[in-house]
Amino acid sequence: MAEHSNIYELxxxxxxxxxxxxxxxxFIERTASVYPDLQAVSYGEVRRSWAETYARTRRLASALVGRGIGKGDTVSVVAANIPEMFEAHFGVPMSGAVLNTINTRLDAEAIAFILDHAEAKVLLVDPEFSEVVDRAVKIAHRPEMLVVDIEDPSFEGGSRIGRLTYEDLLAEGDPDFAWSLPGSEWDAISLNYTSGTTGDPKGVVYHHRGAALNAMxxxxxxxxxxxxxxxxxxxxxxxxxxCFPxxxxxxxxLCVCLRAVRPEPIFQLIRDEKVTHFCGAPIVLQMLVNAPDALKDFTHEVKVMTAGAPPPAAVIANMEAMGVEVTQVYGLTETYGPSVVSAWQSKWDGVDADQRSRLKARQGVRNIALDGLMVADPETLAPLPADGxxxxxxxxxxxNVMRGYLKNPTASAKAFKGGWFASGDLGVMHPDGYVEIKDRSKDIIISGGENISSVEVEDVLYRHPDVMEAAVVARPDEKWGETPCAFITVKPGRSLTAEEMTEFCRQHMARFKVPKTFIFDELPKTSTGKIQKFMLRDRAKALNS
Amino acid sequence: MAEHSNIYELxxxxxxxxxxxxxxxxFIERTASVYPDLQAVSYGEVRRSWAETYARTRRLASALVGRGIGKGDTVSVVAANIPEMFEAHFGVPMSGAVLNTINTRLDAEAIAFILDHAEAKVLLVDPEFSEVVDRAVKIAHRPEMLVVDIEDPSFEGGSRIGRLTYEDLLAEGDPDFAWSLPGSEWDAISLNYTSGTTGDPKGVVYHHRGAALNAMxxxxxxxxxxxxxxxxxxxxxxxxxxCFPxxxxxxxxLCVCLRAVRPEPIFQLIRDEKVTHFCGAPIVLQMLVNAPDALKDFTHEVKVMTAGAPPPAAVIANMEAMGVEVTQVYGLTETYGPSVVSAWQSKWDGVDADQRSRLKARQGVRNIALDGLMVADPETLAPLPADGxxxxxxxxxxxNVMRGYLKNPTASAKAFKGGWFASGDLGVMHPDGYVEIKDRSKDIIISGGENISSVEVEDVLYRHPDVMEAAVVARPDEKWGETPCAFITVKPGRSLTAEEMTEFCRQHMARFKVPKTFIFDELPKTSTGKIQKFMLRDRAKALNS
Incomplete structure (x- = not known):
């Protein structure tokens, strides 16, 4: 029976x-059809139903097509989390074009680089960023690019820099526009540039299939x-x-929009809009934990997903004490955001709060869209022992792994190795199959030949009651090669000394891991709340000069 | 800009x-990896974890491959809802073969027809059905077919008819078998024969892609x-x-298995196994509603999906009074089971119980896997007014529409019309986009030139407090062409007369729709709980002779 005649192929x-x-x-086509009058979007005074939102996305697609935009074209956006940004996630790909959302904290040069590299044909601009974008447009070499001003009555400031407004553009479009499904689910839907701390940013290409599967x-x-x-x-x-849009x-x-990530509006919206789910970096969680108790007045069930950095155990415990269930997820721009989840096991239900937080601080296991996850030798790709x-x-x-990097076959080839995507993150696999990050390679501190995980040291620092934020990097050292150097932000009204912290660390970690240097200061952060360790590394290096 | 150079294709x-x-x-590979010791299956005394269940499915796949079974081969099963049936949903396709689960209520001739038509290479048999299957095997022309006896210590009776037992077969297999994903997601995963009341059954072919999407x-x-x-x-x-396996x-x-669909074990399992979800035909719901109240002792949230016939409003109301939330779904074998759902709208939350049941009795809207749903002219495919x-x-x-009918290009071509699957069901589209079945074409009664929906008449009959089950069919009539003829099963301990029912109907429906004939008797049913109207039609016809 080596060869079968196959009746199922006829x-x-x-x-x-x-x-x-x-x-x-x-998804939006179905939801607008099934729940046309259900509220879809809330933002300040703005309330729109799914029918209204869908009609606006069809107008956007129709207007773009009317202006010659289609398959293979890039439409860039620089915007906060406002309704227009949500609409662009549908209207742009409905036109056949690719949505390129740009990090709003980038400087003009970086934005110009992206507009050029992505060959942007259209650029939608939120007034909050009009000044820096105006400079970017002047630097970039995109003279034909259509710049469109989003207007936001609830935002004060900014200026018009484009040829027309977003509402003007929508007015050109047909709310009943008969858009087409992509010719192939492999077609590009969006383009996200990595925030790469060194070298030029790389453009990560997502496709419709991956976006649908990761969204589900x-x-x-x-x-x-x-x-x-x-x-x-x-x-x-x-x-x-x-992929949450x-x-x-x-x-x-319900898509509850929010321009500024501050505790007051967050807690107000959680209460008033009966928010059930939100996401954010651990730093956002830390901010909420440290907010005045009076703000925290909600009683319904709320869940938060956090990622971007391993959340300190204390942050998890404090969030849950506030009534917000924390799930850590992990992923990269290259994996459509979170593709790994720290899935809770019911057999752990009885563990104490400390153990609970430690379990939740591991990055976890595959989400349902991810086929494979392994910790392996970066050269041979041989899986390493699952010994933690x-x-x-x-x-x-x-x-839910990207198609590759736009116009960068070298980087794409480097990222794909032997049928796998190489994350560049270092970690261990625990015996129960959960992955735990032990640092990006550059975040490992090698002191006297011993590897020290900066994450592990930070986790201890966060357990100190007076520590608001902490980051640990390598400081060059003649004798040891490197030593851990800790940067700490102290909670308002508290004070700390290097001696106190050294003593605290000695009680909680091996002697060689205790930071030799403590610096108390504000920490530099990216727009996504990630602490910018490369800046801290520079500062640590400068201490020696 | 008619032609674009497309940077996203490079x-x-x-x-x-x-x-x-x-x-x-x-799904099972991931779940067994992430939750290995979580309970997967419960059946009588049997308790198996996901790791154990997955190992058994790998053994099954390995043993089948070892016996030369692979891509394009059919493995048939005649079994109740026991763990082995669940395992077959994974182990068979892991071998590359196609799973063909056969209706257990079929007679030997019909089973033999299916075995021959499907070209079954292996047949797994539950002892409950060994007698009829033994006869089927003797009728069929499959001398090489490997017959395998499933053993069930909790079932009394049956005899061994095969060459080995299911556990013998598993023992031949490797629990760590390295099975392969299908070469294409379009490959067949299963084969389900329609229960067609006339003509030979047709073999509906499902593929991996559709099965995954409908399961999600x-x-x-x-x-x-x-x-x-x-x-x-x-x-x-x-x-x-x-697609629920x-x-x-x-x-x-947790997969809670059950051999016999009776109220006692159902309520016991709902309580003991903390069942959260189950599915069944309206007739199953009716059976539960009519069970002694003492059995209904559970307090947690339970949901039921029902389909197969429009559930009478009274059944929905009574289930919900019992604390079980009812969702009606609709579909056909050709659409992987339910592909349409009577989605609840929060704007209806305040309606009274009667209106609630009526809303829930409509078949509804697309599920998320279904791309299109319409009520159209069967000839021109022009959509008809959504006027209800x-x-x-x-x-x-x-x-989640089938690949087609196995070895039946004529039937496949007839089923696919102009880019759509023709369901053969007749219905209306309400102004809010909800579809409501008004009968299979053969269930419409045409009396004096007026169309009478048998479903609509049945719905009224079910509202009578003494009616247990009801079905309405056409009875030939010299004057009117046809008249409605009602078959009714009265609740135990109650009695009803034709006069009472006529009076009741006159109060609740137009005069021309009131059945001219009432017959009080047991109703013949298929294995899936569908009332066999073709038998009632024969009886109605015979009344005239």
Whole structure:
């Protein structure tokens, strides 16, 4: 029976009735059809239903097509988490074009680089960023690029720098525009530039299939019910908000927009808009924990996903004490945002709070869209022992791995190794299959030949009651090669000394891991709340000169 | 800008790191890896974890491959909802073969027809059905077919008819078998024969892609949390249990098996196994409603999906009074089971119980996997007005529409019309986009030139407090062409007369719709609980002779 005649290959081919390209655009079309008058978007005074929002996205697609934009073109956006940014996640790909959301904290040069590299044909601009974008447009070599001003009555300041407003553009479009599904689910849907601390940013290309699958995976990973209320504390420009614009459309939820990530509006919206889910970096969680108790007045169930850095155990414990269930996720721009989740096991239900936080601080296991996850030797790709100690590189494989880097075959080839995506992150696999990051390679401190995980040291620092934020980097040392150098922000009204912290660390970690240097200061951060360790490394290096 | 040079098509191709075939087999692999010691299966005394269940499915796949079974081969099963049936949903396709679950209520001739038509290479047999299957095997022309006896210590009776037992077969296999994902997500995963009341049954072919997407859609449509406990009141042989074996694997739930669908074990399992979800025909719901109140002792949240016939409003109201939330779904074998759902709208929350039941009795809207749903002219395919009155044929389109009928290109060609699947069901589209079935074409009664929906008349009959079950069919009539003829089963201890029912009907429907004939008797049913109207039609016809 080596060869079979296969009765299942006869006359059972694809046809338009039984094969449809997978795309998250189908989600908004279905939701607008099934729940037309259900509220879709909330932002200040703005309230729009799914029918209204869908009509606006169709207008946007129609207007773009009317202006000659289509498949393979790039439409860039520089915007906060406002309704127009949400709409662009649908309207732009409905036109056939690719959505390129740009990090709003970049300087004019970096934005200009992206506009040039992405060959942007259209640029939508939020007034909050009009000044820096205006400079970027002048630097960039895109004379034909159509610049469109988004207007926001609730924002004071900014100026018009484009040829027309976003509402003018929508007015050109047809609210009943008959857009098409992508010709192939492999077609590009979006382009996200990595924030790379060195070298030029790389443009990560997502496709419709991966976006649809990761958006659905968000629902299943989080056990999200239908009609969840999602608050935008995570920038939508960051990995397309981890695919949550498409997730909200899939589960017919409410998109609660938010311009400024501050505790007052966050807690107010959680209460008033009955927010059930939000995402954010650990630094956002830390900010909420440290907010005045009077603000924290909500009683319904709220869940938060956090990623971007391993959340300190104390932050997890404090969030949960506040009534917010914390799930850590992990991923990269290259994996559509979170593709790994620190899945809770019911067998752990009885563990104490400390153990609970430690378990939740591990990055975890595959989400349902990710096919493979391993910790392996970066050269041979041989999986390393799942012993919780052997450090290797984290590799992923699945439909939520990027197509590659735009116009950068060298970087793409380097990222894909032997059927896997090489994350560049270092970690261990625990015996139960959970991955734990032990640092980006550059975050490992090698002191006297011993590897020290800066994350591990930071985790201890965060347990001190007076520590607000902490980051540990390598400081060059003649004798030891490197020593750990800790940067700490002290909580308001508290004070700390290097002696106190040294003593605290000695009680909680091996002697060789205790930072030799403590510096008390504000920490520099990226727009996504990641502490900018490269700046701290420079400062640590400068201490020796 | 008519032609674009497309930067997104350069060097961004599929590779093994970023493209993986979609299949529900990935779900069990992931769940067994992430939750190895979580309970997967419960059946009588049997308790198995996900690791154990996955190892058994790998053994099954390995043993089948060892016996020369592979891609394009058919493995048939005749079994109740027992663990081995669940395992077959994974182990068989892991071998590359196609799973063919056969309706357990069929007679030997019909089973033999299926074995021959499917060219079955292996047949797994539950002892409950050994006698009829033994006869079928003798009728069929499959001398090489390997017959395997499933043993069930909790079942008394049956005899061994095969060459080895299921456990013998598993013992031949490797629990660590390195099975492969399908070569293409379009490959066949299962084969389900329609129960067609006339002519030979047709073999509906499902593929991996559709099975994965409909399984995920079940989670999202129902807002199922992770680790749901699913009770098997719906036959797994019926559209692969509406894809729920794969859904349970995807959400790492508990598969609560059940041989006999009776109220006592159902209520006992709901209580003891903390069942959160189950499915069943309206007749199953009616049976539960009519069970002694003493049995109904559970307090946790339970949800039921019902389909197969429009549930009478009274059944919905009574289930919900019992604390079980009812969602009606609709579909056909050709659409992987349910592809349409009577989605609840929060704007209806305030309606009274009667209106609530009526809303829930409509078949509804697309599930998230279905791309298109319309009520159209069966000839021209022109969509008909969404006025809730104009009757047309229901058409579907999407990734959860079958590949076609096995070895039946004529039937396949007839089913696919102009990019749509023709369901053969007649219905209306309401102004809010909800579809409501007004009967299979053969269930419409035409009396004096007026169309009478038998469903509509049945709905009224069910509202009578003494009616247990009801079915209405056409009775030939010289004057009127046809008249409605009602068959009614009266509740135990109650009695009814034709006069009483006529009076009741006159109060609740137009005079021309009131059945002219009432017959009080047991109703003949299919294995899936559908009332066999063709038998009632024969009886109605015989009344005139």
């Amino acid at each position: 006359g059972l081919d694809r046809n338009p009735a039984n094969f449809v390209q997978l795309t998250p655009l189908s 995976s968000n629902i299943m990973t989080w056990g999200m019910g239908q009609h969840s209320h999602y608050l935008w504390t995570l920038p939508m420009f960051h990995c397309n908000g981890w 498409w997730t909200i459309a899939a589960n017919a939820g 100690r052997t450090i290797g590189e984290i590799f992923m494989r699945g439909n | 060097g961004l191709d599929r590779n093994p790191a970023n493209f993986v075939q979609l299949t529900p087999l990935s 859609s079940n989670i999202m449509t129902w807002g199922m949390g992770q680790h749901s406990h699913y009770l098997w009141t719906l036959p797994m042989f019926h559209c692969n249990g509406w 794969w859904t349970i694997a995807a959400n790492a739930g 009155r104009t009757i047309g044929e229901i058409f579907m389109r999407g990734n």
